[in-house]
Amino acid sequence: MNMRNHILSLGGEFHYRSCVTNLLVSNGKITGVEVNHKEKIASSCVVLAIGHSARDTFVMLHEKGILMRPKNFAVGVRVEHPRRMIDQSQYGEFSSILGSASYKLTYQTKEGRGVYSFCMCPGGFVVNASSEKGRLVVNGMSNYDRNEENSNSAIVVSVTPEDFGCDIFSGMEFQRKLEEAAYQEGKGLIPVQLYKDFCDNQVSTSYGEIHPHTKGSTSFGNLRNVLPSFVSDSILEAMPEFGKKIQNFDRSDALFLGVETRTSSPVVIERNDDFVSSISGLYPCGEGAGYAGGITTAAIDGMKTAEKIVLSS
Ligand SMILES: Cc1cc2nc3c(=O)[nH]c(=O)nc-3n(C[C@H](O)[C@H](O)[C@H](O)COP(=O)(O)OP(=O)(O)OC[C@H]3O[C@@H](n4cnc5c(N)ncnc54)[C@H](O)[C@@H]3O)c2cc1C
Incomplete structure:
Protein backbone atom coordinates (compact mmCIF):
# COMPACT_ATOMS: atom_id res chain seq x y z
CA MET A 1 0.00 0.00 0.00
CA PRO A 70 10.62 -20.87 -26.91
CA LYS A 71 12.89 -21.49 -23.94
CA ASN A 72 13.81 -24.22 -21.47
CA PHE A 73 11.93 -24.50 -18.22
CA ALA A 74 11.25 -27.30 -15.72
CA VAL A 75 8.29 -29.42 -14.61
CA GLY A 76 7.65 -31.88 -11.80
CA VAL A 77 5.94 -32.18 -8.46
CA ARG A 78 5.91 -30.49 -5.06
CA VAL A 79 7.19 -32.57 -2.17
CA GLU A 80 6.15 -32.17 1.47
CA HIS A 81 8.08 -33.30 4.56
CA PRO A 82 7.70 -32.51 8.26
CA ARG A 83 9.36 -29.15 8.92
CA ARG A 84 11.09 -30.58 11.99
CA MET A 85 12.65 -33.38 9.93
CA ILE A 86 14.18 -30.85 7.51
CA ASP A 87 15.28 -28.55 10.36
CA GLN A 88 16.90 -31.45 12.20
CA SER A 89 18.75 -32.64 9.10
CA GLN A 90 20.02 -29.14 8.25
CA TYR A 91 20.74 -27.72 11.72
CA GLY A 92 21.13 -30.77 13.95
CA GLU A 93 21.31 -29.89 17.63
CA PHE A 94 20.79 -26.20 16.84
CA SER A 95 17.49 -26.76 15.05
CA SER A 96 15.37 -25.61 18.01
CA ILE A 97 17.04 -22.19 18.10
CA LEU A 98 17.76 -21.53 14.41
CA GLY A 99 14.21 -21.48 13.07
CA SER A 100 12.94 -23.15 9.91
CA ALA A 101 15.61 -24.49 7.57
CA SER A 102 15.70 -24.26 3.80
CA TYR A 103 17.60 -26.42 1.33
CA LYS A 104 18.73 -26.54 -2.28
CA LEU A 105 19.19 -29.88 -4.02
CA THR A 106 20.54 -30.66 -7.46
CA TYR A 107 21.24 -33.88 -9.30
CA GLN A 108 22.16 -34.81 -12.84
CA THR A 109 20.67 -38.07 -14.11
CA LYS A 110 22.77 -40.67 -15.92
CA GLU A 111 21.22 -39.35 -19.15
CA GLY A 112 22.41 -35.85 -18.26
CA ARG A 113 19.08 -34.32 -17.31
CA GLY A 114 18.96 -31.79 -14.47
CA VAL A 115 16.72 -32.45 -11.46
CA TYR A 116 16.58 -29.80 -8.76
CA SER A 117 14.59 -28.36 -5.90
CA PHE A 118 12.94 -25.03 -6.60
CA CYS A 119 11.04 -22.42 -4.60
CA MET A 120 11.67 -24.13 -1.26
CA CYS A 121 9.08 -23.05 1.32
CA PRO A 122 10.11 -23.73 4.94
CA GLY A 123 7.12 -24.30 7.22
CA GLY A 124 4.67 -23.41 4.46
CA PHE A 125 1.84 -24.52 2.23
CA VAL A 126 1.39 -26.05 -1.20
CA VAL A 127 -0.93 -23.75 -3.14
CA ASN A 128 -3.45 -24.52 -5.86
CA ALA A 129 -2.30 -21.76 -8.24
CA SER A 130 -4.50 -22.70 -11.22
CA SER A 131 -5.34 -19.94 -13.68
CA GLU A 132 -7.25 -21.71 -16.44
CA LYS A 133 -10.52 -23.66 -16.40
CA GLY A 134 -10.07 -27.44 -16.43
CA ARG A 135 -6.34 -27.15 -15.66
CA LEU A 136 -4.52 -27.48 -12.35
CA VAL A 137 -1.09 -26.24 -11.28
CA VAL A 138 0.57 -26.00 -7.87
CA ASN A 139 3.05 -23.61 -6.32
CA GLY A 140 4.30 -23.04 -2.76
CA MET A 141 4.37 -20.29 -0.14
CA SER A 142 5.43 -19.64 3.44
CA ASN A 143 4.00 -17.08 5.80
CA TYR A 144 6.43 -14.73 7.53
CA ASP A 145 6.83 -16.93 10.63
CA ARG A 146 7.53 -20.08 8.53
CA ASN A 147 6.24 -22.35 11.25
CA GLU A 148 3.59 -24.54 9.62
CA GLU A 149 3.84 -28.29 10.14
CA ASN A 150 5.42 -29.12 6.74
CA SER A 151 8.23 -27.74 4.60
CA ASN A 152 7.86 -28.12 0.85
CA SER A 153 9.70 -27.53 -2.39
CA ALA A 154 9.20 -28.24 -6.06
CA ILE A 155 11.27 -31.16 -7.37
CA VAL A 156 11.54 -30.38 -11.04
CA VAL A 157 13.21 -31.74 -14.16
CA SER A 158 14.54 -29.47 -16.87
CA VAL A 159 12.74 -29.69 -20.22
CA THR A 160 13.84 -28.18 -23.52
CA PRO A 161 12.31 -27.62 -26.97
CA GLU A 162 13.78 -31.06 -27.84
CA ASP A 163 11.19 -32.50 -25.45
CA PHE A 164 8.17 -30.40 -26.36
CA GLY A 165 8.81 -29.01 -29.86
CA CYS A 166 10.30 -25.92 -31.42
CA ASP A 167 7.17 -23.89 -32.20
CA ILE A 168 6.86 -20.72 -30.15
CA PHE A 169 3.94 -22.04 -28.12
CA SER A 170 4.97 -25.72 -27.89
CA GLY A 171 6.19 -25.19 -24.32
CA MET A 172 2.93 -23.51 -23.36
CA GLU A 173 0.91 -26.36 -24.89
CA PHE A 174 3.13 -28.88 -23.06
CA GLN A 175 2.36 -27.08 -19.77
CA ARG A 176 -1.35 -27.09 -20.59
CA LYS A 177 -1.37 -30.83 -21.32
CA LEU A 178 0.22 -31.58 -17.95
CA GLU A 179 -2.13 -29.20 -16.15
CA GLU A 180 -5.16 -30.83 -17.82
CA ALA A 181 -3.92 -34.28 -16.80
CA ALA A 182 -3.44 -33.05 -13.20
CA TYR A 183 -6.98 -31.66 -13.15
CA GLN A 184 -8.36 -35.00 -14.40
CA GLU A 185 -6.23 -37.04 -12.00
CA GLY A 186 -7.35 -35.02 -8.97
CA LYS A 187 -10.93 -34.65 -10.23
CA GLY A 188 -10.50 -30.91 -10.01
CA LEU A 189 -8.57 -31.01 -6.70
CA ILE A 190 -4.81 -31.12 -6.10
CA PRO A 191 -3.70 -34.72 -6.79
CA VAL A 192 -1.55 -36.08 -3.95
CA GLN A 193 0.43 -39.32 -3.71
CA LEU A 194 2.83 -40.90 -1.22
CA TYR A 195 6.37 -41.22 -2.59
CA LYS A 196 6.29 -45.03 -2.19
CA ASP A 197 3.12 -45.17 -4.31
CA PHE A 198 4.73 -42.93 -6.93
CA CYS A 199 7.55 -45.53 -7.03
CA ASP A 200 4.99 -48.35 -7.34
CA ASN A 201 2.92 -46.45 -9.92
CA GLN A 202 -0.30 -46.72 -7.89
CA VAL A 203 -2.83 -44.40 -6.30
CA SER A 204 -2.36 -43.92 -2.54
CA THR A 205 -5.17 -44.92 -0.24
CA SER A 206 -4.04 -43.50 3.10
CA TYR A 207 -1.44 -41.18 4.60
CA GLY A 208 1.57 -42.13 6.71
CA GLU A 209 2.83 -39.63 9.30
CA ILE A 210 2.68 -36.69 6.87
CA HIS A 211 -0.58 -34.97 5.93
CA PRO A 212 -0.82 -32.34 3.21
CA HIS A 213 -0.61 -28.69 4.16
CA THR A 214 -2.31 -26.94 1.28
CA LYS A 215 -4.25 -23.90 0.19
CA GLY A 216 -6.90 -25.77 -1.77
CA SER A 217 -8.38 -29.25 -1.34
CA THR A 218 -6.59 -32.46 -2.29
CA SER A 219 -7.53 -35.90 -3.55
CA PHE A 220 -5.44 -39.03 -4.04
CA GLY A 221 -4.24 -39.54 -7.61
CA ASN A 222 -1.38 -41.15 -9.52
CA LEU A 223 1.05 -38.44 -10.65
CA ARG A 224 2.77 -40.95 -12.93
CA ASN A 225 -0.34 -40.53 -15.13
CA VAL A 226 0.27 -36.78 -15.22
CA LEU A 227 4.01 -36.53 -15.92
CA PRO A 228 5.81 -37.77 -19.03
CA SER A 229 7.77 -40.93 -18.18
CA PHE A 230 11.16 -39.23 -18.67
CA VAL A 231 10.21 -36.71 -15.98
CA SER A 232 8.95 -39.39 -13.54
CA ASP A 233 12.04 -41.54 -14.19
CA SER A 234 14.36 -38.59 -13.55
CA ILE A 235 12.62 -37.81 -10.24
CA LEU A 236 12.77 -41.50 -9.25
CA GLU A 237 16.52 -41.52 -9.95
CA ALA A 238 17.13 -38.28 -8.03
CA MET A 239 15.11 -38.94 -4.86
CA PRO A 240 17.46 -41.53 -3.27
CA GLU A 241 20.39 -39.16 -4.01
CA PHE A 242 18.52 -36.33 -2.29
CA GLY A 243 17.95 -38.75 0.61
CA LYS A 244 21.74 -38.89 1.03
CA LYS A 245 21.90 -35.11 1.40
CA ILE A 246 18.85 -34.57 3.59
CA GLN A 247 18.13 -37.41 5.96
CA ASN A 248 14.87 -39.22 5.13
CA PHE A 249 14.11 -36.98 2.16
CA ASP A 250 13.11 -40.16 0.29
CA ARG A 251 10.99 -41.56 3.12
CA SER A 252 8.11 -43.64 1.83
CA ASP A 253 5.37 -41.39 3.24
CA ALA A 254 6.79 -38.12 1.80
CA LEU A 255 4.00 -36.48 -0.19
CA PHE A 256 4.08 -35.59 -3.87
CA LEU A 257 1.55 -33.03 -5.11
CA GLY A 258 1.17 -31.89 -8.66
CA VAL A 259 1.67 -30.57 -11.04
CA GLU A 260 4.52 -28.01 -11.12
CA THR A 261 4.74 -26.42 -14.58
CA ARG A 262 5.29 -22.72 -13.95
CA THR A 263 8.88 -22.62 -12.75
CA SER A 264 9.59 -19.95 -15.35
CA SER A 265 8.22 -18.59 -18.60
CA PRO A 266 7.99 -20.97 -21.58
C1 LIG B 1 1.77 -19.07 -4.90
C2 LIG B 1 3.05 -18.47 -5.39
C3 LIG B 1 4.13 -18.34 -4.52
C4 LIG B 1 5.33 -17.79 -4.95
N1 LIG B 1 6.36 -17.66 -4.05
C5 LIG B 1 7.50 -17.09 -4.42
C6 LIG B 1 8.57 -16.89 -3.48
O1 LIG B 1 8.46 -17.26 -2.32
N2 LIG B 1 9.71 -16.29 -3.93
C7 LIG B 1 9.87 -15.88 -5.21
O2 LIG B 1 10.92 -15.32 -5.57
N3 LIG B 1 8.88 -16.05 -6.12
C8 LIG B 1 7.71 -16.64 -5.75
N4 LIG B 1 6.71 -16.81 -6.69
C9 LIG B 1 6.96 -16.34 -8.07
C10 LIG B 1 6.75 -14.82 -8.16
O3 LIG B 1 5.44 -14.51 -7.80
C11 LIG B 1 7.06 -14.37 -9.58
O4 LIG B 1 8.37 -14.79 -9.94
C12 LIG B 1 7.01 -12.84 -9.71
O5 LIG B 1 5.78 -12.36 -9.24
C13 LIG B 1 7.21 -12.42 -11.17
O6 LIG B 1 7.05 -11.02 -11.23
P1 LIG B 1 6.60 -10.29 -12.56
O7 LIG B 1 6.42 -8.86 -12.17
O8 LIG B 1 7.52 -10.61 -13.68
O9 LIG B 1 5.18 -10.93 -12.95
P2 LIG B 1 3.80 -11.09 -12.07
O10 LIG B 1 4.04 -10.82 -10.61
O11 LIG B 1 3.27 -12.41 -12.48
O12 LIG B 1 2.92 -9.91 -12.61
C14 LIG B 1 2.37 -9.89 -13.91
C15 LIG B 1 1.09 -9.07 -13.87
O13 LIG B 1 0.70 -8.76 -15.20
C16 LIG B 1 -0.69 -8.91 -15.30
N5 LIG B 1 -1.06 -9.11 -16.71
C17 LIG B 1 -0.77 -10.14 -17.53
N6 LIG B 1 -1.26 -9.93 -18.76
C18 LIG B 1 -1.87 -8.72 -18.72
C19 LIG B 1 -2.59 -7.95 -19.69
N7 LIG B 1 -2.77 -8.37 -20.95
N8 LIG B 1 -3.09 -6.74 -19.29
C20 LIG B 1 -2.93 -6.30 -18.00
N9 LIG B 1 -2.26 -6.99 -17.06
C21 LIG B 1 -1.74 -8.19 -17.42
C22 LIG B 1 -1.00 -10.12 -14.43
O14 LIG B 1 -2.36 -10.16 -14.07
C23 LIG B 1 -0.07 -9.83 -13.24
O15 LIG B 1 -0.69 -9.01 -12.30
C24 LIG B 1 5.48 -17.36 -6.29
C25 LIG B 1 4.41 -17.49 -7.18
C26 LIG B 1 3.20 -18.04 -6.74
C27 LIG B 1 2.05 -18.16 -7.72
Whole structure:
Protein backbone atom coordinates (compact mmCIF):
# COMPACT_ATOMS: atom_id res chain seq x y z
CA MET A 1 0.00 0.00 0.00
CA ASN A 2 2.86 2.38 0.83
CA MET A 3 4.44 1.76 -2.57
CA ARG A 4 1.12 2.39 -4.30
CA ASN A 5 0.54 5.59 -2.35
CA HIS A 6 4.05 6.78 -3.17
CA ILE A 7 3.44 6.23 -6.89
CA LEU A 8 0.06 8.01 -6.66
CA SER A 9 1.73 10.95 -4.89
CA LEU A 10 4.14 11.26 -7.84
CA GLY A 11 1.27 11.41 -10.35
CA GLY A 12 1.03 7.71 -11.28
CA GLU A 13 -2.31 5.98 -11.85
CA PHE A 14 -3.57 2.44 -11.26
CA HIS A 15 -6.22 0.94 -13.53
CA TYR A 16 -7.66 -2.20 -11.93
CA ARG A 17 -9.65 -4.80 -13.91
CA SER A 18 -7.90 -3.53 -17.04
CA CYS A 19 -6.58 -6.13 -19.45
CA VAL A 20 -4.36 -4.96 -22.29
CA THR A 21 -6.11 -6.61 -25.23
CA ASN A 22 -4.11 -5.06 -28.08
CA LEU A 23 -1.06 -2.95 -28.81
CA LEU A 24 -1.35 0.21 -30.87
CA VAL A 25 1.54 0.37 -33.31
CA SER A 26 2.36 2.82 -36.08
CA ASN A 27 5.39 2.55 -38.41
CA GLY A 28 7.09 0.01 -36.14
CA LYS A 29 6.69 2.22 -33.05
CA ILE A 30 4.38 1.73 -30.10
CA THR A 31 1.74 4.44 -29.78
CA GLY A 32 -0.32 3.00 -26.93
CA VAL A 33 -2.45 0.10 -25.72
CA GLU A 34 -6.05 -0.98 -26.06
CA VAL A 35 -7.68 -1.97 -22.76
CA ASN A 36 -10.61 -4.39 -22.33
CA HIS A 37 -11.23 -4.27 -26.11
CA LYS A 38 -12.47 -0.67 -25.94
CA GLU A 39 -10.51 2.02 -24.09
CA LYS A 40 -7.30 3.29 -25.72
CA ILE A 41 -4.38 4.73 -23.75
CA ALA A 42 -1.77 6.61 -25.78
CA SER A 43 1.93 6.29 -24.94
CA SER A 44 5.23 6.17 -26.79
CA CYS A 45 6.66 3.88 -24.09
CA VAL A 46 5.03 0.64 -22.87
CA VAL A 47 6.54 -1.83 -20.38
CA LEU A 48 5.28 -5.40 -20.77
CA ALA A 49 5.64 -6.97 -17.31
CA ILE A 50 2.95 -9.59 -17.80
CA GLY A 51 4.20 -12.58 -15.76
CA HIS A 52 4.63 -16.13 -17.02
CA SER A 53 0.97 -17.13 -17.09
CA ALA A 54 -0.40 -14.50 -19.49
CA ARG A 55 -0.98 -17.05 -22.21
CA ASP A 56 -3.66 -15.08 -24.04
CA THR A 57 -1.38 -12.04 -24.08
CA PHE A 58 1.55 -14.10 -25.42
CA VAL A 59 -0.68 -15.14 -28.33
CA MET A 60 -1.76 -11.53 -28.95
CA LEU A 61 1.90 -10.41 -28.98
CA HIS A 62 2.80 -13.13 -31.45
CA GLU A 63 -0.07 -12.12 -33.71
CA LYS A 64 1.27 -8.55 -33.61
CA GLY A 65 4.57 -9.89 -34.96
CA ILE A 66 6.61 -9.34 -31.79
CA LEU A 67 9.70 -11.55 -31.86
CA MET A 68 9.64 -14.38 -29.35
CA ARG A 69 11.33 -17.76 -28.98
CA PRO A 70 10.62 -20.87 -26.91
CA LYS A 71 12.89 -21.49 -23.94
CA ASN A 72 13.81 -24.22 -21.47
CA PHE A 73 11.93 -24.50 -18.22
CA ALA A 74 11.25 -27.30 -15.72
CA VAL A 75 8.29 -29.42 -14.61
CA GLY A 76 7.65 -31.88 -11.80
CA VAL A 77 5.94 -32.18 -8.46
CA ARG A 78 5.91 -30.49 -5.06
CA VAL A 79 7.19 -32.57 -2.17
CA GLU A 80 6.15 -32.17 1.47
CA HIS A 81 8.08 -33.30 4.56
CA PRO A 82 7.70 -32.51 8.26
CA ARG A 83 9.36 -29.15 8.92
CA ARG A 84 11.09 -30.58 11.99
CA MET A 85 12.65 -33.38 9.93
CA ILE A 86 14.18 -30.85 7.51
CA ASP A 87 15.28 -28.55 10.36
CA GLN A 88 16.90 -31.45 12.20
CA SER A 89 18.75 -32.64 9.10
CA GLN A 90 20.02 -29.14 8.25
CA TYR A 91 20.74 -27.72 11.72
CA GLY A 92 21.13 -30.77 13.95
CA GLU A 93 21.31 -29.89 17.63
CA PHE A 94 20.79 -26.20 16.84
CA SER A 95 17.49 -26.76 15.05
CA SER A 96 15.37 -25.61 18.01
CA ILE A 97 17.04 -22.19 18.10
CA LEU A 98 17.76 -21.53 14.41
CA GLY A 99 14.21 -21.48 13.07
CA SER A 100 12.94 -23.15 9.91
CA ALA A 101 15.61 -24.49 7.57
CA SER A 102 15.70 -24.26 3.80
CA TYR A 103 17.60 -26.42 1.33
CA LYS A 104 18.73 -26.54 -2.28
CA LEU A 105 19.19 -29.88 -4.02
CA THR A 106 20.54 -30.66 -7.46
CA TYR A 107 21.24 -33.88 -9.30
CA GLN A 108 22.16 -34.81 -12.84
CA THR A 109 20.67 -38.07 -14.11
CA LYS A 110 22.77 -40.67 -15.92
CA GLU A 111 21.22 -39.35 -19.15
CA GLY A 112 22.41 -35.85 -18.26
CA ARG A 113 19.08 -34.32 -17.31
CA GLY A 114 18.96 -31.79 -14.47
CA VAL A 115 16.72 -32.45 -11.46
CA TYR A 116 16.58 -29.80 -8.76
CA SER A 117 14.59 -28.36 -5.90
CA PHE A 118 12.94 -25.03 -6.60
CA CYS A 119 11.04 -22.42 -4.60
CA MET A 120 11.67 -24.13 -1.26
CA CYS A 121 9.08 -23.05 1.32
CA PRO A 122 10.11 -23.73 4.94
CA GLY A 123 7.12 -24.30 7.22
CA GLY A 124 4.67 -23.41 4.46
CA PHE A 125 1.84 -24.52 2.23
CA VAL A 126 1.39 -26.05 -1.20
CA VAL A 127 -0.93 -23.75 -3.14
CA ASN A 128 -3.45 -24.52 -5.86
CA ALA A 129 -2.30 -21.76 -8.24
CA SER A 130 -4.50 -22.70 -11.22
CA SER A 131 -5.34 -19.94 -13.68
CA GLU A 132 -7.25 -21.71 -16.44
CA LYS A 133 -10.52 -23.66 -16.40
CA GLY A 134 -10.07 -27.44 -16.43
CA ARG A 135 -6.34 -27.15 -15.66
CA LEU A 136 -4.52 -27.48 -12.35
CA VAL A 137 -1.09 -26.24 -11.28
CA VAL A 138 0.57 -26.00 -7.87
CA ASN A 139 3.05 -23.61 -6.32
CA GLY A 140 4.30 -23.04 -2.76
CA MET A 141 4.37 -20.29 -0.14
CA SER A 142 5.43 -19.64 3.44
CA ASN A 143 4.00 -17.08 5.80
CA TYR A 144 6.43 -14.73 7.53
CA ASP A 145 6.83 -16.93 10.63
CA ARG A 146 7.53 -20.08 8.53
CA ASN A 147 6.24 -22.35 11.25
CA GLU A 148 3.59 -24.54 9.62
CA GLU A 149 3.84 -28.29 10.14
CA ASN A 150 5.42 -29.12 6.74
CA SER A 151 8.23 -27.74 4.60
CA ASN A 152 7.86 -28.12 0.85
CA SER A 153 9.70 -27.53 -2.39
CA ALA A 154 9.20 -28.24 -6.06
CA ILE A 155 11.27 -31.16 -7.37
CA VAL A 156 11.54 -30.38 -11.04
CA VAL A 157 13.21 -31.74 -14.16
CA SER A 158 14.54 -29.47 -16.87
CA VAL A 159 12.74 -29.69 -20.22
CA THR A 160 13.84 -28.18 -23.52
CA PRO A 161 12.31 -27.62 -26.97
CA GLU A 162 13.78 -31.06 -27.84
CA ASP A 163 11.19 -32.50 -25.45
CA PHE A 164 8.17 -30.40 -26.36
CA GLY A 165 8.81 -29.01 -29.86
CA CYS A 166 10.30 -25.92 -31.42
CA ASP A 167 7.17 -23.89 -32.20
CA ILE A 168 6.86 -20.72 -30.15
CA PHE A 169 3.94 -22.04 -28.12
CA SER A 170 4.97 -25.72 -27.89
CA GLY A 171 6.19 -25.19 -24.32
CA MET A 172 2.93 -23.51 -23.36
CA GLU A 173 0.91 -26.36 -24.89
CA PHE A 174 3.13 -28.88 -23.06
CA GLN A 175 2.36 -27.08 -19.77
CA ARG A 176 -1.35 -27.09 -20.59
CA LYS A 177 -1.37 -30.83 -21.32
CA LEU A 178 0.22 -31.58 -17.95
CA GLU A 179 -2.13 -29.20 -16.15
CA GLU A 180 -5.16 -30.83 -17.82
CA ALA A 181 -3.92 -34.28 -16.80
CA ALA A 182 -3.44 -33.05 -13.20
CA TYR A 183 -6.98 -31.66 -13.15
CA GLN A 184 -8.36 -35.00 -14.40
CA GLU A 185 -6.23 -37.04 -12.00
CA GLY A 186 -7.35 -35.02 -8.97
CA LYS A 187 -10.93 -34.65 -10.23
CA GLY A 188 -10.50 -30.91 -10.01
CA LEU A 189 -8.57 -31.01 -6.70
CA ILE A 190 -4.81 -31.12 -6.10
CA PRO A 191 -3.70 -34.72 -6.79
CA VAL A 192 -1.55 -36.08 -3.95
CA GLN A 193 0.43 -39.32 -3.71
CA LEU A 194 2.83 -40.90 -1.22
CA TYR A 195 6.37 -41.22 -2.59
CA LYS A 196 6.29 -45.03 -2.19
CA ASP A 197 3.12 -45.17 -4.31
CA PHE A 198 4.73 -42.93 -6.93
CA CYS A 199 7.55 -45.53 -7.03
CA ASP A 200 4.99 -48.35 -7.34
CA ASN A 201 2.92 -46.45 -9.92
CA GLN A 202 -0.30 -46.72 -7.89
CA VAL A 203 -2.83 -44.40 -6.30
CA SER A 204 -2.36 -43.92 -2.54
CA THR A 205 -5.17 -44.92 -0.24
CA SER A 206 -4.04 -43.50 3.10
CA TYR A 207 -1.44 -41.18 4.60
CA GLY A 208 1.57 -42.13 6.71
CA GLU A 209 2.83 -39.63 9.30
CA ILE A 210 2.68 -36.69 6.87
CA HIS A 211 -0.58 -34.97 5.93
CA PRO A 212 -0.82 -32.34 3.21
CA HIS A 213 -0.61 -28.69 4.16
CA THR A 214 -2.31 -26.94 1.28
CA LYS A 215 -4.25 -23.90 0.19
CA GLY A 216 -6.90 -25.77 -1.77
CA SER A 217 -8.38 -29.25 -1.34
CA THR A 218 -6.59 -32.46 -2.29
CA SER A 219 -7.53 -35.90 -3.55
CA PHE A 220 -5.44 -39.03 -4.04
CA GLY A 221 -4.24 -39.54 -7.61
CA ASN A 222 -1.38 -41.15 -9.52
CA LEU A 223 1.05 -38.44 -10.65
CA ARG A 224 2.77 -40.95 -12.93
CA ASN A 225 -0.34 -40.53 -15.13
CA VAL A 226 0.27 -36.78 -15.22
CA LEU A 227 4.01 -36.53 -15.92
CA PRO A 228 5.81 -37.77 -19.03
CA SER A 229 7.77 -40.93 -18.18
CA PHE A 230 11.16 -39.23 -18.67
CA VAL A 231 10.21 -36.71 -15.98
CA SER A 232 8.95 -39.39 -13.54
CA ASP A 233 12.04 -41.54 -14.19
CA SER A 234 14.36 -38.59 -13.55
CA ILE A 235 12.62 -37.81 -10.24
CA LEU A 236 12.77 -41.50 -9.25
CA GLU A 237 16.52 -41.52 -9.95
CA ALA A 238 17.13 -38.28 -8.03
CA MET A 239 15.11 -38.94 -4.86
CA PRO A 240 17.46 -41.53 -3.27
CA GLU A 241 20.39 -39.16 -4.01
CA PHE A 242 18.52 -36.33 -2.29
CA GLY A 243 17.95 -38.75 0.61
CA LYS A 244 21.74 -38.89 1.03
CA LYS A 245 21.90 -35.11 1.40
CA ILE A 246 18.85 -34.57 3.59
CA GLN A 247 18.13 -37.41 5.96
CA ASN A 248 14.87 -39.22 5.13
CA PHE A 249 14.11 -36.98 2.16
CA ASP A 250 13.11 -40.16 0.29
CA ARG A 251 10.99 -41.56 3.12
CA SER A 252 8.11 -43.64 1.83
CA ASP A 253 5.37 -41.39 3.24
CA ALA A 254 6.79 -38.12 1.80
CA LEU A 255 4.00 -36.48 -0.19
CA PHE A 256 4.08 -35.59 -3.87
CA LEU A 257 1.55 -33.03 -5.11
CA GLY A 258 1.17 -31.89 -8.66
CA VAL A 259 1.67 -30.57 -11.04
CA GLU A 260 4.52 -28.01 -11.12
CA THR A 261 4.74 -26.42 -14.58
CA ARG A 262 5.29 -22.72 -13.95
CA THR A 263 8.88 -22.62 -12.75
CA SER A 264 9.59 -19.95 -15.35
CA SER A 265 8.22 -18.59 -18.60
CA PRO A 266 7.99 -20.97 -21.58
CA VAL A 267 8.99 -18.12 -23.93
CA VAL A 268 11.44 -15.27 -24.22
CA ILE A 269 10.21 -12.00 -25.68
CA GLU A 270 13.26 -10.78 -27.55
CA ARG A 271 14.80 -7.45 -26.56
CA ASN A 272 18.00 -5.68 -27.61
CA ASP A 273 20.77 -4.27 -25.41
CA ASP A 274 18.55 -1.24 -24.72
CA PHE A 275 15.80 -3.65 -23.56
CA VAL A 276 13.57 -2.70 -26.54
CA SER A 277 11.53 -5.40 -28.30
CA SER A 278 11.09 -5.74 -32.05
CA ILE A 279 8.66 -2.82 -31.75
CA SER A 280 10.30 0.48 -30.83
CA GLY A 281 9.18 1.83 -27.43
CA LEU A 282 7.93 -1.57 -26.21
CA TYR A 283 9.93 -2.96 -23.25
CA PRO A 284 9.45 -6.66 -22.32
CA CYS A 285 10.35 -7.07 -18.66
CA GLY A 286 10.35 -9.51 -15.75
CA GLU A 287 9.50 -13.16 -15.52
CA GLY A 288 6.98 -13.44 -18.34
CA ALA A 289 9.40 -11.97 -20.84
CA GLY A 290 11.98 -14.56 -19.75
CA TYR A 291 14.40 -12.24 -17.94
CA ALA A 292 13.67 -13.15 -14.31
CA GLY A 293 12.84 -16.12 -12.13
CA GLY A 294 11.30 -14.98 -8.87
CA ILE A 295 10.26 -11.89 -6.98
CA THR A 296 13.70 -10.33 -6.50
CA THR A 297 15.04 -10.87 -10.01
CA ALA A 298 11.74 -9.62 -11.49
CA ALA A 299 12.00 -6.48 -9.34
CA ILE A 300 15.62 -5.92 -10.37
CA ASP A 301 14.73 -6.38 -14.03
CA GLY A 302 12.02 -3.73 -13.53
CA MET A 303 14.62 -1.32 -12.13
CA LYS A 304 17.04 -2.05 -14.99
CA THR A 305 14.23 -1.49 -17.51
CA ALA A 306 13.33 1.83 -15.87
CA GLU A 307 16.99 2.91 -16.10
CA LYS A 308 17.08 2.05 -19.82
CA ILE A 309 13.92 4.08 -20.41
CA VAL A 310 15.37 7.07 -18.54
CA LEU A 311 18.61 6.84 -20.54
CA SER A 312 16.72 6.72 -23.85
CA SER A 313 14.63 9.83 -23.15
C1 LIG B 1 1.77 -19.07 -4.90
C2 LIG B 1 3.05 -18.47 -5.39
C3 LIG B 1 4.13 -18.34 -4.52
C4 LIG B 1 5.33 -17.79 -4.95
N1 LIG B 1 6.36 -17.66 -4.05
C5 LIG B 1 7.50 -17.09 -4.42
C6 LIG B 1 8.57 -16.89 -3.48
O1 LIG B 1 8.46 -17.26 -2.32
N2 LIG B 1 9.71 -16.29 -3.93
C7 LIG B 1 9.87 -15.88 -5.21
O2 LIG B 1 10.92 -15.32 -5.57
N3 LIG B 1 8.88 -16.05 -6.12
C8 LIG B 1 7.71 -16.64 -5.75
N4 LIG B 1 6.71 -16.81 -6.69
C9 LIG B 1 6.96 -16.34 -8.07
C10 LIG B 1 6.75 -14.82 -8.16
O3 LIG B 1 5.44 -14.51 -7.80
C11 LIG B 1 7.06 -14.37 -9.58
O4 LIG B 1 8.37 -14.79 -9.94
C12 LIG B 1 7.01 -12.84 -9.71
O5 LIG B 1 5.78 -12.36 -9.24
C13 LIG B 1 7.21 -12.42 -11.17
O6 LIG B 1 7.05 -11.02 -11.23
P1 LIG B 1 6.60 -10.29 -12.56
O7 LIG B 1 6.42 -8.86 -12.17
O8 LIG B 1 7.52 -10.61 -13.68
O9 LIG B 1 5.18 -10.93 -12.95
P2 LIG B 1 3.80 -11.09 -12.07
O10 LIG B 1 4.04 -10.82 -10.61
O11 LIG B 1 3.27 -12.41 -12.48
O12 LIG B 1 2.92 -9.91 -12.61
C14 LIG B 1 2.37 -9.89 -13.91
C15 LIG B 1 1.09 -9.07 -13.87
O13 LIG B 1 0.70 -8.76 -15.20
C16 LIG B 1 -0.69 -8.91 -15.30
N5 LIG B 1 -1.06 -9.11 -16.71
C17 LIG B 1 -0.77 -10.14 -17.53
N6 LIG B 1 -1.26 -9.93 -18.76
C18 LIG B 1 -1.87 -8.72 -18.72
C19 LIG B 1 -2.59 -7.95 -19.69
N7 LIG B 1 -2.77 -8.37 -20.95
N8 LIG B 1 -3.09 -6.74 -19.29
C20 LIG B 1 -2.93 -6.30 -18.00
N9 LIG B 1 -2.26 -6.99 -17.06
C21 LIG B 1 -1.74 -8.19 -17.42
C22 LIG B 1 -1.00 -10.12 -14.43
O14 LIG B 1 -2.36 -10.16 -14.07
C23 LIG B 1 -0.07 -9.83 -13.24
O15 LIG B 1 -0.69 -9.01 -12.30
C24 LIG B 1 5.48 -17.36 -6.29
C25 LIG B 1 4.41 -17.49 -7.18
C26 LIG B 1 3.20 -18.04 -6.74
C27 LIG B 1 2.05 -18.16 -7.72
